[in-house]
Amino acid sequence: MEQSIERPAPNIFAQQEEQRESYTALVWRKFRKSKIAIVGGMLTIMLTMMAIFADFLSPTDPVTPNMQYAYSRPQQLYFISSDGQLHLRPFVFPQQQVLDPATFLPSWQPDFSRPTPVKFFVQGYEYKLLGIFPSRLHLYGVEDGQTIFLLGTDKFGRDLWGRICLGARISLALSLVATLIIVTIGSTLGIISGYYGGWIDNLIQRVIEFLQSFPSLALWLALAAVIPITWDQTLIFISMSAIFALLGWTGLAREIRGKTLALRETDFILAAKEMGASDRRIIFRHLLPNCLSHIIVVMTLTVPSIILAESFLSFLGIGIQEPLVSWGTMMREAQSIQTLGSNLWLIWPAFFILLAVLGFNFLGDGLRDAADPYSIV
Amino acid sequence: MITNQQPILEVKNLKQYFPIRQGVFQRVVGHVKAVDGVSFTLREQEVLGLVGESGCGKTTTGRSILRLYDPTDGEVWFHKENGERVEIANINKKEMKPIRREMRMIFQDPFSSLNPRMTVRDLISEPLVIHNIASGRELDDVVAQLMRNVGLDPNYMQRYPHQFSGGQRQRIGLARTLALNPRLVIADEPVSALDVSVQAQVLNLLQELKERLGLTMIFIAHDLSVVEHMCDRIAVMYVGKIVELAESETLLRHPLHPYTEALISAIPPADPDIRQRRIMLSGEIPSPANPPEGCVFHTRCRYAKDICRTTPPQLVEVEPDHQVSCHFARELHLQGIEVAP
Numbered sequence: 001m002e003q004s005i006e007r008p009a010p011n012i013f014a015q016q017e018e019q020r021e022s023y024t025a026l027v028w029r030k031f032r033k034s035k036i037a038i039v040g041g042m043l044t045i046m047l048t049m050m051a052i053f054a055d056f057l058s059p060t061d062p063v064t065p066n067m068q069y070a071y072s073r074p075q076q077l078y079f080i081s082s083d084g085q086l087h088l089r090p091f092v093f094p095q096q097q098v099l100d101p102a103t104f105l106p107s108w109q110p111d112f113s114r115p116t117p118v119k120f121f122v123q124g125y126e127y128k129l130l131g132i133f134p135s136r137l138h139l140y141g142v143e144d145g146q147t148i149f150l151l152g153t154d155k156f157g158r159d160l161w162g163r164i165c166l167g168a169r170i171s172l173a174l175s176l177v178a179t180l181i182i183v184t185i186g187s188t189l190g191i192i193s194g195y196y197g198g199w200i201d202n203l204i205q206r207v208i209e210f211l212q213s214f215p216s217l218a219l220w221l222a223l224a225a226v227i228p229i230t231w232d233q234t235l236i237f238i239s240m241s242a243i244f245a246l247l248g249w250t251g252l253a254r255e256i257r258g259k260t261l262a263l264r265e266t267d268f269i270l271a272a273k274e275m276g277a278s279d280r281r282i283i284f285r286h287l288l289p290n291c292l293s294h295i296i297v298v299m300t301l302t303v304p305s306i307i308l309a310e311s312f313l314s315f316l317g318i319g320i321q322e323p324l325v326s327w328g329t330m331m332r333e334a335q336s337i338q339t340l341g342s343n344l345w346l347i348w349p350a351f352f353i354l355l356a357v358l359g360f361n362f363l364g365d366g367l368r369d370a371a372d373p374y375s376i377v
Numbered sequence: 378m379i380t381n382q383q384p385i386l387e388v389k390n391l392k393q394y395f396p397i398r399q400g401v402f403q404r405v406v407g408h409v410k411a412v413d414g415v416s417f418t419l420r421e422q423e424v425l426g427l428v429g430e431s432g433c434g435k436t437t438t439g440r441s442i443l444r445l446y447d448p449t450d451g452e453v454w455f456h457k458e459n460g461e462r463v464e465i466a467n468i469n470k471k472e473m474k475p476i477r478r479e480m481r482m483i484f485q486d487p488f489s490s491l492n493p494r495m496t497v498r499d500l501i502s503e504p505l506v507i508h509n510i511a512s513g514r515e516l517d518d519v520v521a522q523l524m525r526n527v528g529l530d531p532n533y534m535q536r537y538p539h540q541f542s543g544g545q546r547q548r549i550g551l552a553r554t555l556a557l558n559p560r561l562v563i564a565d566e567p568v569s570a571l572d573v574s575v576q577a578q579v580l581n582l583l584q585e586l587k588e589r590l591g592l593t594m595i596f597i598a599h600d601l602s603v604v605e606h607m608c609d610r611i612a613v614m615y616v617g618k619i620v621e622l623a624e625s626e627t628l629l630r631h632p633l634h635p636y637t638e639a640l641i642s643a644i645p646p647a648d649p650d651i652r653q654r655r656i657m658l659s660g661e662i663p664s665p666a667n668p669p670e671g672c673v674f675h676t677r678c679r680y681a682k683d684i685c686r687t688t689p690p691q692l693v694e695v696e697p698d699h700q701v702s703c704h705f706a707r708e709l710h711l712q713g714i715e716v717a718p
Contacts, residue, residue: 266489267484267485267486267489267490268489268490268491268492268493270440270445270484270490271482271484271490271491271550271553272492272503273445274443274445274477274481274482275477275503275504275507275508276473276474276477276478276504276507276508277503277507278507281507285492285495285503286492289492289494289495290492290493290494292494
């Protein structure tokens with residue numbers, strides 16, 4: 001008898017194929033199947049890269065004004081010269097401002113006689129890569145004295161492309177920070193509310209209802225207007241994130257509470273109690289990991305909503321202020337029909353807002369399907 | 378053999394009522410009397426079967442004893458390893474924790490009782506970590522040994538439960554239960570969620586482990602055929618009450634309660650030539666929220682008389698070591714089955 005127990009049961013596992021796959025591998029396999037999720041993921045990565053390497057990607061300093069080139073039209077890239085020859089190295093033509101003889105409106109005229117070749121990995125203005133390493137290297141540029149404004153310039157003559165890259169930093173970082181706060185508060189309160197029940201649950205749910213009954217736009221406006229402009233940039237950044245997070249966590253908290261209510265009744269939570277596990281252990285080792293897939297999905301879907309909210313507030317001139325650059329503050333310049341009518345390229349930041357919102361939404365949708373390969377609730 | 382042993386668990390008049398709330402103000406309008414006055418004594422190394430239809434309160438009894446619910450009334454006395462006798466029905470969570478080392482549970486459903494996000498190693502080692510018994514490298518060795526004990530290959534330590542079959546998962550649950558070297562195990566229908574062929578494997582394993590580790594067990598089942606080989610004594614429950622309690626062999630050969638007789642007649646005989654008279658109970662099991670007056674079984678009993686509808690019978694020792702709760706226990710001649718000694 002003693003011996004038969006010591007010996008592992010012989011053939012229970014024999015037929016079973018070795019199929020060891022980690023959680024991430026399972027998620028990735030499912031995620032890969034959805035094309036739209038891949039597109040979303042690539043857009044997200046692309047925009048993040050833009051934000052991180054903003055200075056490397058912009059040929060001219062996106063902060064220093066250069067009035068000489070105010071409202072420059074986007075310069076087109078050419079591959080075929082006027083004599084019909086194909087060049088592998090693209091080139092641009094410098095442009096000059098001329099006044100229309102009839103209407104006296106300024107317009108930009110390319111000087112086709114002087115092609116300027118685009119150079120790659122050139123030395124330009126000095127910046128700090130990742131905020132640490134000083135560098136002068138830029139992805140592309142033209143020789144000194146020439147300009148390359150692929151997306152045009154704003155009213156201070158600053159390269160719009162460079163500013164969009166720089167704006168991605170604030171727009172993405174702000175929504176990421178706000179989302180992190182939302183996820184932390186939302187999931188913690190949601191789990192506490194669902195797990196403990198009783199008066200704690202009641203209290204948290206009433207607070208959520210109270211917060212949800214606020215018209216969020218009006219509250220954002222009011223709170224953002226209260227922030228003194230004289231504050232430090234970082235402080236403004238943090239308080240803006242906090243404002244967006246303040247109203248944003250309620251939805252997630254509700255969802256997580258619902259999920260916790262379902263999980264609380266499962267046998268494995270009962271089993272944990274039977275072992276004598278503490279509440280903390282049950283929450284962090286059992287409930288949270290089982291809610292994690294949901295939290296990740298909500299996270300990716302919250303980011304775009306914050307990006308939109310931030311752009312909207314900045315568009316109205318509240319919240320993020322110059323010299324901080326965000327997509328919203330850039331959109332502010334495109335506010336008047338008059339300016340926009342004669343300088344249509346100022347609408348470019350809107351295109352990137354669109355890309356970011358779509359990218360994160362696609363990613364979230366893909367994750368929603370993939371994140372839970374073996375859940376039981 | 379068993380009668381000489383010391384008692385390990387004494388349950389006295391255990392009651393577990395769940396309030397029924399209704400209306401806007403969630404007023405308590407009644408109680409579900411899931412367990413209504415259950416008493417028994419369990420001796421060391423004894424296996425007590427707890428049988429009855431679904432909804433009769435077997436699982437609730439087990440969970441109340443383990444304090445997964447807070448009992449409404451009654452006493453549960455547990456004899457600790459060091460000889461100390463403690464009342465556990467009314468102690469707090471902190472005082473209960475050391476008791477949980479000695480008294481463990483096996484769960485019914487091997488699919489929902491294992492956290493899908495934890496590896497087998499984490500699952501089995503969790504009780505050891507909670508009770509600060511082992512950590513680090515030592516933990517791996519203990520887990521490997523436990524896995525071997527229940528017939529699992531320790532190489533599969535890093536796998537997740539969804540990669541195992543039902544029988545293997547129940548073995549994981551078993552290893553987790555045995556991790557703390559418990560003295561008393563409450564097995565809550567450990568095989569009813571499994572395939573019949575796998576049931577036998579797991580039952581044999583339980584039997585082996587029980588004998589080797591000298592476990593005391595409460596074996597909950599809804600099926601007499603599962604418990605007849607496992608148990609020394611069998612308690613039959615009906616609507617929150619024990620209606621009959623006796624040694625397995627006695628109970629099966631000479632049942633004294635009409636409900637036990639009906640349950641016994643439902644055991645399929647191993648010999649196909651045996652023609653057995655099936656006793657079909659008519660009607661439904663009464664709701665524990667609104668149990669019938671008098672004897673709880675009178676609504677379905679073939680032998681019910683007037684007294685059964687008015688006066689509830691008490692659980693009395695009609696024969697030595699044979700308790701029955703029926704007014705006519707001495708008069709009825711009920712049909713049992715032959716059991717191999």
